[in-house]
Amino acid sequence: MDHQPPPFFKRGPAPLALLSFYVALSVALLVVDARLQTLEVLRQALSMFTHPVQHLAQMPAQFLDNAGNYFVSVSRLQDENAQLKRARLDNVATLLRTQHLEVENQRLRNLLGVKERQQASGQLAQILYSARDPYSRRIVIDKGQQDKVVSGQPVIDDAGIVGQVTRVFPFVAEVTLITDKEQAVPVQIVRTGLRSVVFGLGNGQLELRFLPANADVKDGDVLVTSGLDGIFLPGFPVARVVHIERDTSYSFARIFCMPLAGVENFSEVMILDPRPAVVLPEQLVREAAGREARSPVRSGQAKKKRLKKD
Template sequence: MAVADHSPPPFFKRGPTPLVRLVFYASLALTILVVDLRFHVLEWVRHGIEVATYPLQLLAYAPVQGLEEGGGYLAGVVKLQQENQQLRKQQLQTANLLLRQEHLEQENQRLRSLLDMQQRQPVAGQIAEILYAARDPFSRRVIINRGSQHDVGTGQIVVDEFGVVGQITRVYPLLSELTLITDKDQAVPVQIVRNGLRAVLFGSGDGNLELRFLDVNADVQEGDAVVTSGLDGIYLPGLPVATVKQVRREASYAFARILCEPIAGVERHDMVLILGRREAPPPPPTGWEDGSKEPPVGKHRE
């Protein structure tokens, strides 16, 4: 019985041994490295491989680049939001400063106007600030920051840079009550500038004024300027008070209804000028100025 041959058929022969192949390929690699290092023969091969693999490099780096750009975008958004918030705060602070500056400029202009009004009047005056309105909602009265400690007394006239505002009606040590000319219980002796017609101007209680007790045929026209007449001995003559706004003449009534609009900022301003008391004129000479009981020679008692 013949012995079976167990050697692999020629089709399955593996060729050289792995050790031989390792030595061959290692030698080939070293040879290629030395030749390329010496003569640069594989430079074009590397360029070709680099060009061929560049899209693969971009595709492989795309997720990392996307994460980096996304993180940078989010960081930029947060930074922009913080800068926007800081700019808004600075804008609000700047707006506050601008508003305060504008308010100070307006107040400075009004103070200059009030001082100019004081210089035009023959009496002394002092500037006061309106603090708040009186408790009575049906009256036109306000409280100012000047009182008896500041030589303020009842009856003194209060004006602004345009005209008459009102009259001091109650005095406290540090505060005073100012009744506006638009109050329904306030009356001012006035005259028409155009023709010198004298009348009495009353407050209507709703922010307007009214000339009362004038005949239907009184020479009063719309647009006439109304100033103080000074006949009461309290108001200085010639202070601007109002402008005639409307004249109603009805034959069924004995008096005309004449509505006026105050010239001064009666219910708008916060700074006013308190005029000093009007000094009474000196009495006429009597002939006894030297203190003697008898009149001088040439003068007789009436």
């Protein structure tokens, strides 16, 4: 009987076929995840296992950082304490007048029946690291689902708006900075009250768009949140106008701004609580329902449904 020796190496599919298969599978997974967000649960599950590893990898650098800061912190804190004491004494008169004005403002609001402004509250978070994507402006903070952080919450520092929470994991969350290309914030110019939308450019700057070329905007104008998006409370500083390009051949002016907050500098931020949903009065809801019922499109659809039933 003829026995052939076994092959030395077991041959499988061709390398080119394997490469084509894995490339097609990767592209399909990317498209499905971008469209349907089907891998979000898997991503969160993996983050639970990778979070301790990332924490351990960062421990040596944090230890060296803390050791270096310890030796210079005492004298710096003493200087800051002395400066704060002097500033408190210098500003005590202004503070007392401000408290008086707040009480008077509240009394006038009660007399006029004006709704009280929403109070800002939140929790402090520390920036762990920046996102690895070089084409985006995102940071990762040490608060997540365990701390009741949800997507959409505004993030601020002591100077103004930093960004917005866009992705939440069990122990950490990802914040998209206002300088990212996909971020937009409704704003209002303090000097004129003009409303518009500011967009990130991805290079550390912002652009104020949808304003005509003859709009009353000047270098140095301060932009604050208008609050029209239902996410950011009104009145938070956002940016300052630094350069304006007016061209009569275009309908809109190009207005460049610099963020007021330290979006690339500091290590602590505050996550503001979500704004409560606006509850419409029952009368407005009934009027809206009546207008919808009286609309010609709705009435035509109702007639078609009745004819089909008959």
